[in-house]
Amino acid sequence: MKELQWEKAAGNGLLNRRHLLQLGLTGLGAAGASAAFGQDAGAILQIPEWSRMPGANASAYGERSRYAGDLQRMAGTPDPIYPGGGSSRTPLQFLQGTITPNALHFERHHAGIPDIDPAGHTLVINGLVRQPLAFSYENLLKYPMVSRINFLECSGNSGALLRGGNADGTAQSLHGLLSCAEWTGVPLSTLLDEASVSPEARWVAAVGADAASMGRSVPIEKALDDVLVALYQNGEPIRPGQGYPVRLFCPGWEGNISVKWLTQLKLMREPAQFRDETSKYTDTMPDRSSLQFTFPMGVKSLITSPSGRMNLPRPGIYQVTGVAWSGHGAIRRVEVSADGGATWAEAEMQAEPGDKALARFTIPWEWSGGPAVLQSRAADSAGNVQPVRDEVLAARGTISFYHNNCIQSWGVDDGGAISNVYV
Amino acid sequence: MSMSRRTAAWGRILALLLCAGWLAPAGSQEARIQLGTPIDEDQLSGFDLIAAPDGSGMPPGAGTARQGRSVYELNCLRCHAVNGEGVSGNTVIAGGDMRSEELPLRTVGSYWPHASTLFDFIRRAMPADAPKTLSDDEVYQVTAYVLFLNGIVGEDESINSETLTAIAMPNGDGFVDHSHLH
Numbered sequence: 001m002k003e004l005q006w007e008k009a010a011g012n013g014l015l016n017r018r019h020l021l022q023l024g025l026t027g028l029g030a031a032g033a034s035a036a037f038g039q040d041a042g043a044i045l046q047i048p049e050w051s052r053m054p055g056a057n058a059s060a061y062g063e064r065s066r067y068a069g070d071l072q073r074m075a076g077t078p079d080p081i082y083p084g085g086g087s088s089r090t091p092l093q094f095l096q097g098t099i100t101p102n103a104l105h106f107e108r109h110h111a112g113i114p115d116i117d118p119a120g121h122t123l124v125i126n127g128l129v130r131q132p133l134a135f136s137y138e139n140l141l142k143y144p145m146v147s148r149i150n151f152l153e154c155s156g157n158s159g160a161l162l163r164g165g166n167a168d169g170t171a172q173s174l175h176g177l178l179s180c181a182e183w184t185g186v187p188l189s190t191l192l193d194e195a196s197v198s199p200e201a202r203w204v205a206a207v208g209a210d211a212a213s214m215g216r217s218v219p220i221e222k223a224l225d226d227v228l229v230a231l232y233q234n235g236e237p238i239r240p241g242q243g244y245p246v247r248l249f250c251p252g253w254e255g256n257i258s259v260k261w262l263t264q265l266k267l268m269r270e271p272a273q274f275r276d277e278t279s280k281y282t283d284t285m286p287d288r289s290s291l292q293f294t295f296p297m298g299v300k301s302l303i304t305s306p307s308g309r310m311n312l313p314r315p316g317i318y319q320v321t322g323v324a325w326s327g328h329g330a331i332r333r334v335e336v337s338a339d340g341g342a343t344w345a346e347a348e349m350q351a352e353p354g355d356k357a358l359a360r361f362t363i364p365w366e367w368s369g370g371p372a373v374l375q376s377r378a379a380d381s382a383g384n385v386q387p388v389r390d391e392v393l394a395a396r397g398t399i400s401f402y403h404n405n406c407i408q409s410w411g412v413d414d415g416g417a418i419s420n421v422y423v
Numbered sequence: 424m425s426m427s428r429r430t431a432a433w434g435r436i437l438a439l440l441l442c443a444g445w446l447a448p449a450g451s452q453e454a455r456i457q458l459g460t461p462i463d464e465d466q467l468s469g470f471d472l473i474a475a476p477d478g479s480g481m482p483p484g485a486g487t488a489r490q491g492r493s494v495y496e497l498n499c500l501r502c503h504a505v506n507g508e509g510v511s512g513n514t515v516i517a518g519g520d521m522r523s524e525e526l527p528l529r530t531v532g533s534y535w536p537h538a539s540t541l542f543d544f545i546r547r548a549m550p551a552d553a554p555k556t557l558s559d560d561e562v563y564q565v566t567a568y569v570l571f572l573n574g575i576v577g578e579d580e581s582i583n584s585e586t587l588t589a590i591a592m593p594n595g596d597g598f599v600d601h602s603h604l605h
Contacts (some may be wrong), residue, residue: 079511081513081514082552083552085551110548111548111551111554124462124467124470126462126464126471126553129528131459131461132462132463132467133459133460133461134459134460135460139458139459140458142456142458144456176586195459207472207473207474207547211548211551212548212551213554215473218603220605222605247451264470264471264473268473268475268479269477272475272543273536273537273539274540274543274544275542275548278536278537278540278598279531279535279540279544280533284521284529286596288521288527289597289598290594290599291598291599291601292536292599292600293600293601293602295602295605296605308601367527399526411578
């Protein structure tokens with residue numbers, strides 16, 4: 001058996017990828033062939049039916065293959081008490097790479113998705129500026145734009161896991177308030193320069209055109225740094241659920257501050273103290289003090305496959321893969337453990353990690369058929385390392401559930417069933 | 424064309440462009456696109472709804488809790504219930520104690536640091552099924568009533584931009600600003 005020659009990277013079956021590749025024609029190659037042909041390892045290959053007739057014509061709007069699975073966001077049940085409030089979650093466990101398709105990008109709304117005709121939409125800059133200005137959508141499109149690939153994560157993502165309990169779910173249901181896209185738009189600094197910001201302005205209060213006129217205050221340093229007035233998402237106009245026709249985008253920061261349907265930017269000395277930066281999106285600590293304006297999303301990673309509610313059909317080789325991200329910079333390293341954190345092996349990155357963007361990692365793992373606990377641990381370019389759950393609980397308690405970036409543990413039982421476990 | 428001849432040709436083209444002034448220096452005034460339409464703050468009186476703790480953006484008007492009771496019963500009671508006890512987690516707006524033994528109930532009275540936020544939020548977002556339908560006076564009245572339900576103002580106290588922003592909320596010193604850390 002070639003398996004005995006494979007270099008173990010860490011306990012309970014994590015393997016050294018470089019060594020595996022060298023043995024690809026022997027050990028792994030044989031295993032792969034067996035999986036591809038299933039029971040018919042000796043079958044003679046034929047030219048398939050679809051290679052013998054013309055295919056479908058080009059179409060105006062593309063669809064996924066009907067064989068590729070029915071990928072859907074997981075949307076909450078509408079609440080009559082909270083019309084238009086709620087969220088939908090990205091099916092992380094079925095995606096690869098780092099870019100979230102627009103139709104699957106997570107949503108979180110506070111008063112539903114407004115049906116905005118851009119011809120009637122205005123973006124106003126007022127307050128502590130030399131000249132208040134109003135911008136039409138048509139004119140915003142005429143400015144030089146920049147593009148950035150950035151993740152967006154709701155600060156309430158993964159929050160249910162902090163309080164424990166029976167969180168039996170999938171990567172999507174537990175962590176799906178996370179997506180990543182290429183955002184294109186006008187640097188906010190360009191528009192602020194045009195209005196000429198007064199020196200005493202320290203905050204930019206951003207307001208959306210939804211029914212809640214949802215608002216958040218952004219410190220002027222961030223506003224002049226890397227914030228976008230975003231118009232495009234993955235190449236197409238931002239979709240209504242993401243803020244069409246225009247949204248604020250604050251790279252690396254909690255999703256709520258990237259105000260959708262952006263209609264006002266008011267320069268102020270102090271924060272506006274909106275409901276969503278006082279009553280919500282604040283973090284009450286065990287000593288009952290509450291942290292306000294806790295903007296960056298902490299360094300975090302998640303194994304997306306294998307993950308919650310999946311089943312491993314048989315012992316053998318699996319690619320453990322997942323995503324890592326940090327609001328403080330780029331991902332520098334992701335380690336994976338198959339024994340609940342006793343030993344760790346460094347995973348490979350599938351591409352060079354970007355600043356405040358999802359990074360995809362992968363590492364081969366040989367499941368023995370026995371119990372395992374799969375975990376991933378990310379480190380970022382600012383020197384932050386993803387904490388274990390007990391560290392987060394000790395530091396933050398369970399009164400608030402925002403900003404949970406702890407290590408996710410997926411338990412594998414000896415039947416191959418996978419579920420969230422608390423280690 | 425050899426590499427040197429090609430380079431020389433490009434050099435001549437570049438020189439011509441510079442002579443013609445077609446390549447303006449980066450960042451010059453001429454090159455800037457400025458398409459914002461100048462407006463006055465007067466034009467924004469019905470558009471800018473930001474009512475801040477310093478009183479800026481607070482419109483004229485006033486109201487008492489006694490006046491606010493009927494506004495509340497008509498527009499708010501369905502979700503927030505008779506005494507602000509709510510019908511689900513997010514709709515509880517009265518009561519609570521940040522010092523309680525168990526998980527503290529966080530409401531307007533126990534948690535919100537600024538009274539201005541109540542006016543600001545009600546005016547922009549409430550009632551949830553028909554936001555922006557209350558008059559400014561009605562917003563002051565119902566703001567007063569929610570404060571009254573929390574024992575923060577008396578039933579006949581007049582709430583206006585000055586009295587509202589002068590209120591010290593029970594958890595007003597319970598917050599730590601982390602904005603400087605980023």
